[in-house]
Amino acid sequence: MARRALILVEGSRGNGHLYIQAARRLGLHPITLSADPTQYGYLAVEKAEAIRVDTDDFDALIRECSQLGASYDIAGITGFAGRDESKYVKVSKLCRHFDLPGPNPEPIEQCYDKFAQRQLLAQAGVPVPAYRLGRDVTDVEKAAEEIGLPVVLKPVAGSGSSGVRLCRNIDELAEHTTYLLSGEHNWRSSPRILIEEFARGPYYSIDTMGDEVIAIGTADFGPPPYFVAREYIFPAPLSDDQYRCIADVSLSCLRALGLDWGPANIELRWTKRGPVAIEVNPRLPGLTTPRLVQLAYGVDLITQHIKLVIGEEWDLRRRQVQVAAARFLIPESDGLLDWIKGDRRAAAEPGVAEVELYVKPKVAIVRKSDDRDPIGHVIATSPDRAQTETILERAAGLITWSITPLPTPVKREQP
Structure with missing residues (x-):
């Protein structure tokens, strides 16, 4: 009998x-x-099989999977969007x-x-920020004038x-606008900019599977004008009415977008007019969220997702309610990382569930004002927020590092 295989397109x-592992x-x-x-790097650590193939080439992916099918029983195919979300579209087409x-x-x-998503949500009556589409400087300036500053460009x-x-x-x-249209930003298609109203209010991250809300967390971000997450915490402190309201809006998002299969992550802001949908991602979130959900609710989203992918029965029952939080370690300057230490002391602190460093000494640190900025994280859990x-706070404070400016300053890449 052929060995059952799970195909993963790209990594995370x-x-x-x-x-x-799952x-x-x-x-x-x-x-x-x-x-x-x-x-x-984890592929080598895990001694996991990996095959080099052009994952931008759908036909090449079909050929590779067909060849693997001669040696394995392919139980399922899934993958990761990474910075190129078209990869996950290819995953759905491969399935x-x-x-x-x-x-x-x-x-x-x-x-x-994101523009098509906004249109579908708005047409379905889901609250969204005011938005416009821009292709040039004139479009952006006109949209900002109509919406009113401040606005978010993305x-x-x-x-x-x-x-x-x-x-x-x-x-x-x-x-x-100049940065986005000048060619400095890495566009994977023709430049199109979404100009939207700045939705003021607490941020919430909602994780769903199928048509079920699994977890609602909240996050704290670094100083504007960028949106770099510094901390996530699950579950978010909500009244029963607030929970129901957020869950209702989240499920309305899924229905409006036709997302009735698999995991999704919805980002909302609670504004003066209640929950407003910021973004819907048809996949599990990255970073530390799956680990936080498992610690807080006892639901292993990754294992349950794989079960769904291979056609087995899943189990989304909550088994515990703890408060789990992640703090990201974010440098305040660019340069050469001389040293980073304290991670072992932090990991030994009671209540610390995980400490991970993403970098090693003698690497260049160049912040990009997005989710690539953190150099590590600490996760803690207890019964109380x-x-x-x-x-x-105590564990993260034990981790310190030194960064020396490079002799020739590295041009900081804008987001």
Whole structure:
């Protein structure tokens, strides 16, 4: 009998290794297809099979999966969007091609076009910020005047807050518009900018599977004009009425976008008019969220996602309610990382569930004002929110580092 394999298209710094581990626990052989497998260090650590293939080439992916099908029983195909969200669209099309469980490609494509997503949500009556589409400087200036400053500028396609900036005045608007349209930003398609009202209010991150709300967390961000997450905490402190309201809006988002299969992550802001949808991602979030959800609710989203992918019965029942939080370690300057220490002391603190460093000494630190800025994280958990915050503050404070400016300053890449 052929060995059952799980095909993973590309990888993820945040939770790729968790998919490898979960697949093996389920008796599957994980195989990663990547244009450059060496960029995912966990593949070597996990001694996981990886095959080099052009993941931008759909036909090449079909050929590779077909060849693997001669040696393995391919139980399922999934993958990661990374910074190129078209990869997850290809995953959905591969599932369709090989008649395997997977999301409908059309809603996935619509979600990754932020303007199309806004239109579908608005047409369905879901509260969204005022928005416009811009292709040139004139469009952007006109839209900002109609909406009113401050506004948020973001690429229509993209992830991880790359290229996203709050523009509080005319000068910031002109500066960021120039950056986005000058060719400095890494566009994967023709430049299109979403100009939207700045939704003021607490931020909430909602994780769903199918048509069920699994977890609602909140986050704290660094100083404007960028949106770099500094801390996540699950569950968010909400009254029963607030929880129901956020859950209702989240499920309305899924219905409006036709997302009725698999995981999704919805980002909302609670404004003066209640919850407003900021963005819907038709996949599990990266960074630390799956780990926080598991610690807080006892639900392993990654394992349950794989079960769905291979057509097995899943189990989303909550088994515990703890307060889990992650603090990201974010440098305040660019340069050469001389040293970083204290991670072992932090990991030994009572209540600390995980400490991870993403970098090693003697690497260049160049901040990009998006989710690539953190150099590590600390996760803490306890039965109480205040206690979890105290543990996190103490543990994160034990980790220190030194960065020396480079002799020739590195030009800081804008988001």
